[in-house]
Amino acid sequence: MTRMLDYLRENQKSIEKTLIRLVKAESPSQDKKLVDLCGEVLMEEFTKLIDGDIQILKKSIVGNQYLLTYGPKDWKDQILIIGHLDTVWDKDALPLKIEGDTLYGPGVFDMKAGLTISLWAMKALKAFNIFGEKKVVLLVTSDEEIGSIHSKEIIIQEARKSSLVLIPESSIEPNGAVKTERKGAGNFYLEVKGVAAHAGINAWDGASAIEELAYQIIDLKKLANREEGISINVGIISGGSRSNVIAKDAYAEIDVRITKREQAELITQQIMNRPVFVEGTSTVVTGEIERFPLERNEKVVSLYHDLKEIALLHGYELEEGSSGGASDGNFTAGEGIPTIDGLGPIGGGAHSDNEHIILSNLPERSALLAEMIAKHLQ
Ligand SMILES: [Zn+2]
Known part of the structure; x- marks a missing residue:
């Protein structure tokens, strides 16, 4: 006392x-x-x-x-x-x-x-x-x-x-x-652009933004590391317009958590630099680690x-x-x-x-x- x-x-x-x-x-x-x-x-x-x-x-x-x-x-x-x-x-x-x-x-x-x-x-x-x-x-x-x-x-x-x-x-x-x-925490936003086409008439002319996003999600999840305390959650996805149209757009929001300040720069770079998986698509990433x-x-x-x-x-x-x-x-x-x-x-x-x-x-x-x-x- x-x-x-x-x-x-x-x-x-x-x-x-x-x-x-x-x-x-x-x-x-x-x-x-x-x-x-x-x-x-x-x-x-x-x-x-x-x-x-x-x-x-x-x-x-x-x-x-x-x-x-x-x-x-x-x-x-x-x-x-x-x-x-x-x-x-x-x-x-x-x-x-x-x-x-x-x-x-x-x-x-x-x-x-x-x-x-x-x-x-x-x-x-x-x-x-x-x-x-x-x-x-x-x-x-x-x-x-x-x-x-x-x-x-x-x-x-x-x-x-x-x-x-x-x-x-x-x-x-x-x-x-x-x-x-x-x-620490950050949010990132993925905008994928594809090429729309009729899914039946000219299926091979399109480039699906949804398909590209699927690859991106799997690739991003590989950046998570339990031992290092880095987690990645793709919490929101959207995309496409109709089942018979090859999707022109797709979108995802990602929550990232880190445990050390020095992890921020590398994980940001890795998330920002997206490879292309589906030819003809492109991906733009915005966002940042907001809190160390x-x-x-x-x-x-x-x-x-x-x-x-x-x-x-x-x-x-x-x-x-x-x-x-x-x-x-x-x-x-x-x-x-x-x-x-x-x-x-x-x-x-x-x-x-x-x-x-x-x-x-x-x-x-x-x-x-x-x-x-x-x-x-x-
Ligand atoms: Zn509070």
Whole structure:
């Protein structure tokens, strides 16, 4: 036990209130109006708890984004926490309910509980008057679930000013392990052009885009490598117009995952440089590796050890794990900034009907975050 944990446990009910307010303000990524309303709740809670500087980054298509600062705002050095307001849930798609120690609801695990523990970690630092030589900035975005197109720039910009990035995204089920490794990810698009012809009258004059695409898919799958942690999924295909016409067009979308940054260049080249299998067809590939992996390097391991030590003081063993999914932590790790992810509370079922968190774990995870910040503020 530590005084920080004691303090946060005393505030269990208030922490729950913050979380429930945020969850009730439903915020599907595509609904700017609703996401902005959730942003209002976030700002109210921040002002009530911390009363620090708020910078609103106005957005026209997606919800507004926020820079919430603890500590003197003109200080240059900072520790960055990144969270997102948006969820994958349409309004009224999933009910909020409490059963014993479990809270179910839209976005509760991914990641309104993460935002809640971040606000309360800052509140705890303030309560004990803990300041260092750095400020703490909580960057809250609004489009993480739809690819972070409208936030990638600010994430990278803020990360470059930071000595450390903490991501309170959902932890690993079932015991709340933090994420010390995340795969990198990219999307690629194949457009195949063929030569149309009547399938009966002049079958030998055409060049089938569909046939070419079939060869391309098999060839692309050969680039997957389980040992190296490179996976390739052709998730969408389309093409052709009628069964009696040799297909003029075919199309495919491919999801690629990598585990090491150095794999990005080669796999991109291999995907882009397509051989021709069916004479008369041509293939154009676009796309890129959009997120570099969060690699479990020395810096990440040392951050994990810091967290483990704090957890031991709190009386439990904190585990680590890896995730095949990408988060905004991939951007900051890609910039070479020490990043640790999955700091959200114990829970499960992100993006599923079963989405939930364990309420009594909120003070523990908030204290973990607060003490990690305190340790790195100097
Ligand atoms: Zn998330």
